[in-house]
Amino acid sequence: MSDIAIEVTGLGKRYRIGSRAPAPRGRWDALRQTVGAPFAYLRQSLREPTEAELLHALRDVSFQVRAGEVLGLIGRNGAGKSTLLKILARITEPSSGRAELHGRVGSLLEVGTGFHPELSGRENIYLNGAILGMRRAEIQRRFDEIVAFSGVERFLDTPVKRYSSGMYVRLAFSVAAHLESEILLMDEVLAVGDGDFQKKCLGKVQEIAGHGRTVLFVSHNMGMITSLCQSALLLEGGRVAASGPASEVVSRYFHGERNTPYLVDYRSSSVRRGDDLATLLEASVRDPHGRPAADIDIRSAFTVTMHYTINQAVSIAPFPQIQVYDTQGACVFVSFATSTPSFRVDAGDYVATCHIPGNLLNNGTYYIGIALTFRHLGIHTSFIERDALAVNMIDPIHETIDEDRMGYGGIMIGMLRPKLDWTIEPTTK
């Protein structure tokens, strides 16, 4: 019991949304509606709302977070993430259900809450700290740390309205990051500041998580979720759609209902994959140690394997191939096993392994299709399984930020993220 930090059972939240008044018929009706509007408004807001006027932002949400766990909360806009966070932060009350939080709760739903533009940086540290729930003694104790972290020492006695937006946000994050709470609720606050500061923020969050504090983290940046969180919770339409290891939940998020397998055994499948020439037995994504894995570090090489049976000897060996798609369904690349021998092969079981180098794919989820094509009687594909496998490429930002990202902590766009050789030479003497 003591090792559960947050326990949520059957949490629900209903909002009342107005229903529209019918459009007036004619001028007389319009006048009557205008005059009657206050009464209609009062009548509508005082009676019990009807089902049509209610919006269920959360329905029957239950989950547990162990002490020291970093849980990512993901979902599309309007899925109920913010509502859930607001309920846990006690900003609003649930309509049903119950949540128990064991330990002091700090919430960071926005940076700089309650900053007063006319007050100086120093004054705002105290004010903001107090609003976030810090004691004055606690703020005093950590004051130097907060200032040092924010890097605004020189402007401490300047009103914050004169700060650049970057300085403002840095100061605000610093105060919040030094909040000593056992449970921290965070909403996308990391998407602030320049690359250098983002790096510091990430490091800080990593540190917070490393100190046995429980963190509930909402983000739209899946790379961040997979690199910061052990587990994740996916909300869809106010309900928990999936929960479990972060990478699995993230790929579920990208692909809706579909599961994202990294090891598929077709032997047990009811439908046989293949034809009289060949049969697919198994396909997998494997880490550098040869173990089936859902998550691969973007820097490391990995393999895609397929086991198949060739049912009859053929004069020219068939070639296996893979197709790699991104989550939008665009093809990233296709690879044929061009190095297969072109002479005859016997019937029997084979395993084909495609070696994909590290530093090629970007972070995110990719779907891998596999196929086997014969060419002894013209081109003939024996089996093709589109999106048979999935792989989550993980960018551990806290590790890659220095060398690979040059301190930049934001989103690196593109289907690929190859590490290429560059040369830079002076052209002026």
Place this chain on the structure above:
Amino acid sequence: MNSSDSRSATVIIEPVRGIRSLGLQDLWSARELLYFMLWRDVKGNYRQMAFGPLWMLIQPLVMMLIFTGVFGTLANLPSEGVPYPLFTYVALLPWQFFATGTRQSAQSLVSQQSVISKVYFPRLIIPVSAVLAAFVDFLSSFVILIGMLLFYRVQIGWQVLALPVFIVLAGATALTVGLWLAGLAVKYRDVLLGLGFLITVWQYLTPVAYSATLIPEHLRSLYMLNPMAVTVQGFRWSLLGIGDPPGWPAAASGLLVTALLLGGLITFRRTERTIVDLL
């Protein structure tokens, strides 16, 4: 909260029906935040102004000059043997305290919505700090009053010891009205417009510009149910030594405010749980 007791702290979140505790202990535990909020209101309001806090003093002074001109000189209203400027300034002080405190606390939830919707703390802090900020203004205007008392060579009697009671009554009345209206103002912004009107009417029902002796005898008890009439009369009695010491009507008025304040606290607690959804 130190780390040893915070570890055992458990927060239970569930829908609350009916009346729950007034949360006064929450207010006490958040007293440091109350202090910072008050400090922010007081300090932040007067930044980057040439006259700064002097503005706090100007308003009652100008009102005093206007009242002295219109009611004291033109209408020649009686002032119970006290110079009219002093007579009205003594009343204007608690009145301004009440009017500002009421206005600020009633609109406090609406004006602080950006904070309320982002972080939790006992909501009661907001209207309470609004009333306290008005009290700080009151204190600075009080300095002028001391100057005037010296200038007119007023003999201060033992009744001055009762003054804090009337200050508390004015503050409690402001908080009561503020609490009742703050939650309502979130739902119906009409309330804030109506409030200005209410305060104007209320001022005429309070002997700020005129003497309570002008009220017919048989209406006096009813009139004195107005806690601000009690406050103003109390100020005049304890500082200037005029009028009767507060009697039964004043006590009844005090009880009325206490009851309404409790009701206001309960109402406020009921609305604060879902206030964010309405902002």
